[in-house]
Amino acid sequence: MNPRLSQPLILSGNKPLGLSLTYRHLPEKDPVKAIQNLSKLFDPQQGILGFGEPLVSSFSKKVPGLRTFPGLSGINCSSPSTQGSLWFLLQGENRSDIFDQTENLSNILGDAFTPDDQIDTFLYAGGKDLTGYEDGTENPGGEKAAEVAIIEGGIGISGSSLVAVQRWVHDLGHFRTHSQRERDNIIGRRQDTNEELAEAPQTAHVKRSAQESYTPFAYMLRRSMPWALNLQQGLEFIAFGKTLDPFENVLRRMMGLDDGITDALLTFSRPVRGGYYWCPPLTGDRLDFRFLLE
Template sequence: MVVAQTAVCAETGNYAVFLTLLVKAGGEAVIRRAAAALPSLTRTIADQVGEPELVSAFGIGADVWESVTGCAKPEGLEPFKALADGPRVAPSTPADLFVHIHSPRQDANLVLARELMRLLGDGATLVEEVMSYKHLGGRDLTGFVDGTENPEGEERAEVALVADGPHAGGSFVSLQRYVHDLARWEALPLPEQEGCIGRTKADDEELDDDVKPPTAHIARVVIEEDGEELEVVRHSLPYGGVGERGLYFVAYCADPAVFRRMLENMVMTDHEGHHDRLLDFTKPVTGASFFTPSATFLEGLA
């Protein structure tokens, strides 16, 4: 039986550690051993620190997939492609590997992250480490509830995981780190903020269609195809303190084209001249894509 990596479909924890790394020349064998050890290592540390909800996922990028795994790439795995339209830019930034760890405790997350980095040793270089947290019960730093329509329960696996074939139980994952301009955002009157999002701030109710602007965030990213809404499983969390602050956006999906369509609808101006107005107040500064194979696949790399 194929088993998915534990972080992919688990409900998002209160705290997370996100790591992106580059593989060093000749480091593939070290990476392979560390990746194979991660599922067991996660269980061991969960027992050691007394945190049963500690979970993890390890993603591998297109450029190093074959050299690290020795297998053909999953169909659809490609490097993140940058997008730009006027002042809105969704950049592509260097990253070969992605590590996602979350639980109700940041100390448990860091114990696992440090031990994994020890195993990775000289095989990889750390590009970025972001520690994120749940804010006000699940709100973004803009004050709005984040991920209201995120799939729940068994639907998470249906949305996130490849159903069959050699890469069954795996998931395509895309990430972007957003930096918010909270000073400009907080200067907006409440009705304008709600128009940017498409939902009410206090009680998270969707605005009526005759009130919701076509530039509202949810108007841009809620896409229906053949009567079905396209979905991703989000593990996004705020990060930062009194200085730079924003959202670390993570989307898992069985089909990478779904996230891409959402991003294009946000960044690119449509034929009526509309784009996602939320991007006037926040900007992505990173962008990378990976495939998180099943835990069964990872452990088979040993």
């Protein structure tokens, strides 16, 4: 595991503003030139890049652990797959930064890829979800973050990471109809102190998603960001790891597929998009695509 080879924004944390973008490869177009341009021209200090399994497969390559995001049906809930070819999380201090990066990215990709989806993201109240509860309380830091998120391997693999990107839409109006005690029971923590409830119900989100309640432990490095658009709001859930299994195991339990108990989070929020991506490492200060191109 070599964190110095990883895309820097994976470990350094989010900037105030972001833009989560998904692109789809046009099968009649050769992607090689666009990928080569990304290697030379995309600045990893300004965003994170991930390749979807369909695009990796088009190069007759297979990244260990990478797969297409599965569509799941749970108990009175569902989690759709909207797997893309490329995913980016552009980041900046202001809207001008994001706009310039988006224009630059469009020029780099040319006509081999077409935009599939994009949404503006932002940090809220110092890192909270729009519900007002702290997001990513159990997030690892320092060396532990690198141990959780960064893959060891050969040239072109060492320093890379896998990421799950899933968009959730919140019904905040419904959530706010609950009393403070009811809200705390849904999340499993006190909103004012972030303290975990000693007697949280089994449906509480902290009970469904507790990382150390899984075998093996479901450790993830979360870099989620809220979003708000056209009178809708929610969370762009972004979780990095050496493997995608922790995310998928937690999602399945939240949906009641393990024991028939669904996460109370699903009473006011639902997933609407989902994709898995491989985030390649660096060589020098640029992205390293040798695994794909050689």
